[in-house]
Structure formats: structure tokens, C-alpha cells
Amino acid sequence: MSDEPKGKPFLILFIAVIIVASVSLLPLSRISGGKLNDFNLIGDILPVSDTTVAVADNDNLHIDKELIAAIEEQKDSAKTVTAQPQETAVAPQDSIEEEKPLPEAINPRSGDIIKMEDYSPDGNGLARIKAALAESGNRLARIAVIGDSYIEGDIFTQNVREKLQDRYGGGGVGYVNMYSEFPGFRRSVRQSGSGWIVFNAGSSGKRNAYISITEQYSVKSADATTATATYKGVNKYHNLSSWGVSRFVFVSPQNTVIRTKCTDDGWETHEITGSPEAQCIEVSGAAPSFSVSLSDSSVAAIGVWLDEHCGVSVDCMSSRGFSGVTLTRVNEKLSGEMRRYIDYDLIILEFGINAMSASQRDYSAYSRLMVKVINHIRQCYPNADIVMMGVGDRGQKTGSEVKSMAVTAAMVNAQRTAARTAGCVFWDTREAMGGEGAIIKWASAQPPLANKDYVHLSHAGGARLAEEFVKSFVNAIEN
The missing domain is CATH 2.60.120.1360 (Jelly Rolls)
Incomplete structure (x- = not known):
């Protein structure tokens, strides 16, 4: 008869569960470049319901808390305006902007090229970077790519940098x-x-x-x-x-x-x-x-x-979990001081995955906030053109089947509307990936172009997307 305490097997089991649960919190897919799948211990134990859930929940993606706070502040501001006497009520700046007729949405595809959709008032939204690249033999053309975990680790931007430096020097x-x-x-x-x-x-x-x-x-x-x-x-x-x-x-x-x-x-x-x-x-x-x-x-x-x-420089500035709205906190005075040393000819905004939810279909509030972001960045860097990238295709799971998240198109439309309202350039990342169902194909490719969270790209996927982006960019700059 064993002298071991009767409770020891239960203790061992409990410790094992804790270890497995801890491992389930790690972004295994991103760390391994898609070779290992993420898993959710709780999700594997509980029965699957008939409701649709985001696969991204498995790697602990959540709505940016700063975005939630900004939307609540936006609602409170609207209530305050509504409560004023009619003769003294002042319409919010967002409302004034929305009353302006927006330029028509541009079809993103032209043959095998995804267009740089130019919504600037004069249709010349890449004039500054175009002029800078024309002088790249004598000066440095600076590009900043600001985004979330989609470009973390220099994914995508490292390949954009390589291709542009091969072409323009630097x-x-x-x-x-x-x-x-x-x-x-x-x-x-x-x-x-x-x-x-x-x-x-x-x-x-x-x-x-x-x-x-x-x-x-x-x-x-x-x-x-x-x-x-x-x-x-x-x-x-x-x-x-x-x-x-x-x-x-x-x-x-x-x-x-x-x-x-x-x-x-x-x-x-x-x-x-x-x-x-x-x-x-x-x-x-x-x-x-x-x-x-x-x-x-x-x-x-x-x-x-x-x-x-001389040549071209491409900076990767990624912030995990951000939706882009915190860019309104960029200090304008500090930016002016930094421009003496580091100024930009083009700023690319890559956000959206941390503003999406499978149950949210209306992203108009996020769109309005991103208009504020674009306008604030213009104040901080008045010499820079701005390109907004649409969110990439993203997966969601119904039972055991993975499909493109149904609300992804709504987010892309909201981002395009922000670009139309702010008068900047828009590039449709999802269309460049192949549109509906693209993320499933990318995750299943060999080597994998996307991770099994069906959100993030692998290094190979970043290189593939960079090919499409640079092709579009060069077409817009040189033609």
C-alpha cells in the first residue's frame, strides 16, 4: 500500500492544469511564425455554441480600452451639446465635417494593382513623398509606418523598406x-x-x-x-x-x-x-x-x-493592442522640436484589428475618431502626406469552421470613410490579400502567410503583402 498522501494526485493534476492554462495564454502562433497553433484551454473544455466567435479571442485580442474611453467621451460630448438651449447649441466639429459632401469612393482594384485611393482635395495626396523621392539622390525621403501588432517585429515594413531602398537608394x-x-x-x-x-x-x-x-x-x-x-x-x-x-x-x-x-x-x-x-x-x-x-x-x-x-528611410512604429486613437495624444510641441532632426514626407497609418468585434457592425464612431487622428498628425507633421491602410482580412469561427469575420468589410468601409472625410490616401489591405476568405488561404499556405490566429501575418505573409503595397505605391508615384 502506497505511503503517498491521497491528495497528491489531485495536487499534481491541479499544477498540470495551471501550467497548460498558462501556456494557452502565450501567442504561440506568432512566436513560431505559424508553425504552432494557438489554443484556448477554456475554449477547448467548454462546448461550442451556435453563436459566432472570433478566432482572435484565442490570442487575447481585445478592443482597445483607450478606444472605448474615447467613444464614451464622444457620446458624453454629444449629450452635452444636445442639452444646450437651441439658440446657443453648437454642432460638434465632427458633425460639421460630416455635412461636407464626401468624394466618391474609388474602386480599389485596377487589373492586378490595388489603387492608392486618393481622396485629397486636389487629387495629389502623395505630392510630398513624390517630390522627396525625386530628390532622393541628394536627401533622405522619410516614411513612418505607425500601427499595431499587425506590423510588430517589423513584419511587412521590413520588406517595404528593402524594396524601396533597392529602388530609390538608402x-x-x-x-x-x-x-x-x-x-x-x-x-x-x-x-x-x-x-x-x-x-x-x-x-x-x-x-x-x-x-x-x-x-x-x-x-x-x-x-x-x-x-x-x-x-x-x-x-x-x-x-x-x-x-x-x-x-x-x-x-x-x-x-x-x-x-x-x-x-x-x-x-x-x-x-x-x-x-x-x-x-x-x-x-x-x-x-x-x-x-x-x-x-x-x-x-x-x-x-x-x-x-x-540620402535615399529612403522606412520607420516601423508598432504598439501592441492600440487602435490608433491614442495618436491624438502625440505632443505637437515635441513633434515640432523633433522635426528639426527627424521629419517625415509620408506617414502610413495601419490600425483596426483592436477596434473590431464580431458583434459590432457599426464603426462610424471609430471612423470619426480616426479623422481626428489624421488631422492631429497633420498638425504635428505638416510636411507629410498620409496614407491610411485598411484592416487586413480576419478570421472568425462558427463551430469548427473558420470564415472571414463578417464585420471586416464594415471596418474597411469605416476606414475608407475616414480617409474620404479627412482627404487623405487609402489603401485596401484586405483587397490586396484577396478579399473574402483570404486569411484562411494565407494561413493554410505553405509556408504559412498568416498565423493560425487568423489575424496576424507571418514574416512570409508580410513579404507578400509588401509586394502588393510597393507595386501600388510605385504605380501611384511614377505613373
Whole structure:
């Protein structure tokens, strides 16, 4: 007869369940590039109902809480206006904008090209980037792609960068943040470092004065003596093994010392005079690596830019879980200061997956909020054209069958309406993927072009989508 306690098997079982449940929370599909499927322990235990549920629930995608708060604020504002006496009531700015006749929606497809749908008043919504690329032999044309986890790890943007730099010149990965929890997921730069605390536009305790277009900044953690960040070039993609100029952008309210290092030449010390404005340390010269080190926790480190002097630069600025509405918090004054060092000719907005729900069919409120975002970005970066990308195709599950989420078309239409209202360019990502049912085909392809969450793209899928985007972009710029 065993001397083991009778409750021990139950304890072992309980621990096993906890371990499996914890693993079910990991985004296995994204980490493995689609080779492993995500799973939901609770979803596997409970019976499947007849109602439609989003497959994306399995990787813990939720509606952006900042979006929910913004919509509630929008509703409260509308109630306040309605409650005013009729003779003094003032229509919300959104209502005034909606009363303007919108330009007709453009058919997104022209043969094998997905059009850059230009809704600008003069039909010349890419004029600035076109002029910049025409001068790319003498200056740097800058493009920023701002989005959510769809482009996390430089997926899609790394291939857009490679293709545009091959065509127009340039090199370097562009913007990189100070610290990444999963540095190995990004293939376009080798990033390492320690001693940082990261604040983003949705963080509590953040300093709004330091929220830039990157939507994050970093400071030295209290328990670290120094905070360091190192970036090394890679050979996996063209033009990324080295670059010609390294920039570190920061705000230091007090006098401090910052050290930088290129290659193995040793550390260079920079005596910084305190200022409430953004400053930049610029180190010129071909470099396969760049490092930053500081010991002052009052310094707000905005990021590093690794570029050439000429050609084109493509920056990837991704914020997991964001819907885009927090871009209205980008500090206009800080943006003006940063433009002295880093200005943009084109800003591409990629959002939408964190604003979608299988039960929500009306996205007009989100559309109105994104109009505000576009207009605010224009104030922050008046020299930039703006392209809004529509959301990609997304899967949902009915029983055991996966289909395109029924409301995806409604989200695309809402995003197109935002572009029409704001007068910018729109690109239909979903149509470029193949339209209805595309995400299922992409996830089933060999190698997989999309992960088994039926939302995110694999690196191969990002490359495929980049082909379509660059084809559309070049067609609009050069024809």
C-alpha cells in the first residue's frame, strides 16, 4: 500500500492544469511564425455554441480600452451639446465635417494593382513623398509606418523598406525603440540592452510631454545603475548591415552625460545642457553597430534612428493592442522640436484589428475618431502626406469552421470613410490579400502567410503583402 498522501494526485493534476492554462495564454502562433497553433484551454473544455466567435479571442485580442474611453467621451460630448438651449447649441466639429459632401469612393482594384485611393482635395495626396523621392539622390525621403501588432517585429515594413531602398537608394533600419521584450522576433536589427522602463501612450504615470509619434519613450529604471541599448546590423535583408548616420533623440530637463559608441572604437562622452526641448546626438560615419548608455533617470529617451544621408528611410512604429486613437495624444510641441532632426514626407497609418468585434457592425464612431487622428498628425507633421491602410482580412469561427469575420468589410468601409472625410490616401489591405476568405488561404499556405490566429501575418505573409503595397505605391508615384 502506497505511503503517498491521497491528495497528491489531485495536487499534481491541479499544477498540470495551471501550467497548460498558462501556456494557452502565450501567442504561440506568432512566436513560431505559424508553425504552432494557438489554443484556448477554456475554449477547448467548454462546448461550442451556435453563436459566432472570433478566432482572435484565442490570442487575447481585445478592443482597445483607450478606444472605448474615447467613444464614451464622444457620446458624453454629444449629450452635452444636445442639452444646450437651441439658440446657443453648437454642432460638434465632427458633425460639421460630416455635412461636407464626401468624394466618391474609388474602386480599389485596377487589373492586378490595388489603387492608392486618393481622396485629397486636389487629387495629389502623395505630392510630398513624390517630390522627396525625386530628390532622393541628394536627401533622405522619410516614411513612418505607425500601427499595431499587425506590423510588430517589423513584419511587412521590413520588406517595404528593402524594396524601396533597392529602388530609390538608402540604407539602415530607421527608427528602433530603446528596449524590446522580444528582441529576437525582429529580424531587421539585432537589438539588446537593459535598465529601461518603457512608457507608452496608454501607460499610467506617463509624461504626455514626451509622447511623440513613436507613442513611447523610455527612462532608466530606479534599480539600474545605467541603462544601455545596442543595435547591430544584419545581413538577412538588403542595406541593413551598416548605415551612415546614427541619431539618438531624447529630452533631458537637466545637465547630464550620455555616452555613445559606434563599432568597437570605444565610448564617446557627450556633455548635455539641460533643456525642456528635444535634443539629438548625431554620429556620422559608416557603422555596423551603435550603442547608447546613460545613468540619469530624468532623461526621456525617445528612440534611435539608423539611416543613410540620402535615399529612403522606412520607420516601423508598432504598439501592441492600440487602435490608433491614442495618436491624438502625440505632443505637437515635441513633434515640432523633433522635426528639426527627424521629419517625415509620408506617414502610413495601419490600425483596426483592436477596434473590431464580431458583434459590432457599426464603426462610424471609430471612423470619426480616426479623422481626428489624421488631422492631429497633420498638425504635428505638416510636411507629410498620409496614407491610411485598411484592416487586413480576419478570421472568425462558427463551430469548427473558420470564415472571414463578417464585420471586416464594415471596418474597411469605416476606414475608407475616414480617409474620404479627412482627404487623405487609402489603401485596401484586405483587397490586396484577396478579399473574402483570404486569411484562411494565407494561413493554410505553405509556408504559412498568416498565423493560425487568423489575424496576424507571418514574416512570409508580410513579404507578400509588401509586394502588393510597393507595386501600388510605385504605380501611384511614377505613373
